[in-house]
Amino acid sequence: MNNYDLDIRRLRERQGEKWTQYPDDVIPAWVADMDFQIASPIRKAIELRLSRSDCGYPVGVEASGLPEIFCQRVSERFNWDISAHQVDLFNDVVQAIYFGLLAVAGDGDGVVIQTPIYPPFMSSTTATKRRLILCPLVNSAHGYEIDFDYMRSQIDRTTRVLLLCNPHNPTGRSFTRKELEQLAEIALANDLTIISDEIHADLVFKPSGHIPISSLSNEVAEHTVTLMSASKAFNIAGICMAFAVFGGDNLRKKYSQVPRHLRGGVSALSIAAVTAALTEGQDWLDATLAYLQSNRDYLSAHARSNWSDTIHHSPEATYLAWFDFSAYKFSPDPCTFFLKHAKVALSNGARFGEPGQGFVRLNFATSRAILSDIVSRMDGAIRSR
Numbered sequence: 001m002n003n004y005d006l007d008i009r010r011l012r013e014r015q016g017e018k019w020t021q022y023p024d025d026v027i028p029a030w031v032a033d034m035d036f037q038i039a040s041p042i043r044k045a046i047e048l049r050l051s052r053s054d055c056g057y058p059v060g061v062e063a064s065g066l067p068e069i070f071c072q073r074v075s076e077r078f079n080w081d082i083s084a085h086q087v088d089l090f091n092d093v094v095q096a097i098y099f100g101l102l103a104v105a106g107d108g109d110g111v112v113i114q115t116p117i118y119p120p121f122m123s124s125t126t127a128t129k130r131r132l133i134l135c136p137l138v139n140s141a142h143g144y145e146i147d148f149d150y151m152r153s154q155i156d157r158t159t160r161v162l163l164l165c166n167p168h169n170p171t172g173r174s175f176t177r178k179e180l181e182q183l184a185e186i187a188l189a190n191d192l193t194i195i196s197d198e199i200h201a202d203l204v205f206k207p208s209g210h211i212p213i214s215s216l217s218n219e220v221a222e223h224t225v226t227l228m229s230a231s232k233a234f235n236i237a238g239i240c241m242a243f244a245v246f247g248g249d250n251l252r253k254k255y256s257q258v259p260r261h262l263r264g265g266v267s268a269l270s271i272a273a274v275t276a277a278l279t280e281g282q283d284w285l286d287a288t289l290a291y292l293q294s295n296r297d298y299l300s301a302h303a304r305s306n307w308s309d310t311i312h313h314s315p316e317a318t319y320l321a322w323f324d325f326s327a328y329k330f331s332p333d334p335c336t337f338f339l340k341h342a343k344v345a346l347s348n349g350a351r352f353g354e355p356g357q358g359f360v361r362l363n364f365a366t367s368r369a370i371l372s373d374i375v376s377r378m379d380g381a382i383r384s385r
């Protein structure tokens with residue numbers, strides 16, 4: 001059995017939220033975890049720690065060596081040259097977003113967000129009492145596009161942050177250099193801090209390629225905090241660790257205003273796992289990305305031939321496919337419809353903001369056999385409506 005032949009009974013033994021949220025007759029294709037086995041260097045690194053009962057307080061960020069390892073990797077993969085002193089560790093990306101919003105904006109200050117969007121972008125903004133400035137991406141015949149003029153028109157003197165998601169969840173866009181340059185120009189012109197969530201950076205399909213917005217110029221870097229993580233690409237979200245890269249010292253200082261211990265620390269096992277992922281996991285990731293790409297193509301082709309009233313753009317990045325089922329008028333919404341009639345658990349598009357009404361997000365990071373089962377269940381539900 002290879003890593004892509006999965007036994008659904010074994011998956012159901014998992015204790016994470018993906019496989020425990022719904023009863024056993026439902027196939028979960030919602031939260032962004034993959035179903036594949038983790039890379040063996042990661043498993044071995046954790047097992048080694050455990051075999052030595054090496055679960056005491058871990059070493060600090062610098063001594064862990066992770067900032068250097070991270071710098072080397074982003075230089076090789078994204079042509080992005082940064083130094084270790086710019087890098088810090090957080091428990092997770094969403095935590096670092098909250099810190100960023102608290103650090104660089106005040107109550108009522110505006111935060112630019114491109115909807116539809118990964119829901120914590122909106123909840124972090126409202127929970128920290130910042131103001132949502134929603135700039136919907138435009139769903140054109142060629143795919144999702146940015147309306148730069150609209151964005152400019154929404155920014156005022158109390159707008160402080162561009163909370164960027166690139167690659168973008170849920171649309172699967174990997175923004176081009178030209179798009180990033182225009183976004184950066186808007187940010188600089190309005191003195192916005194860019195908090196750039198690039199958690200899906202390693203999951204970009206050719207011919208697209210990931211460009212960290214901070215790599216565009218020194219000036220852009222000085223306005224940017226970049227957030228990355230091994231969690232999506234290496235399927236270790238429950239291990240909990242994220243990297244923050246401060247393009248300017250002023251941003252690091254602002255983040256440090258909150259006492260460090262309030263962030264919690266990264267764990268001994270996360271240091272072991274992420275070190276192994278970044279130093280020995282590339283073969284696994286390359287193979288996984290190829291498999292994901294073939295799943296993506298299969299799914300897009302299936303949608304084109306069988307769900308002809310659906311609007312769908314094949315994602316350039318991520319293992320999340322975004323479908324507009326609004327033309328089918330499923331009641332009360334497509335997500336509830338497919339859960340009830342297909343026994344497939346998808347993410348409800350409405351949670352991604354107003355433009356997501358009538359949409360679902362489908363996680364295709366599973367075996368082809370399970371993915372085929374998902375789509376044939378959905379076909380059956382559509383036919384029997």
Ligand SMILES: Cc1ncc(COP(=O)(O)O)c(C=O)c1O
Nearest residue numbers: 032092093094118169197199242
């Ligand atoms: C864009 C984006 N940011 C952040 C996260 C969550 O990251 P973390 O678990 O590190 O908070 C996800 C998870 O799916 C995501 O898609």
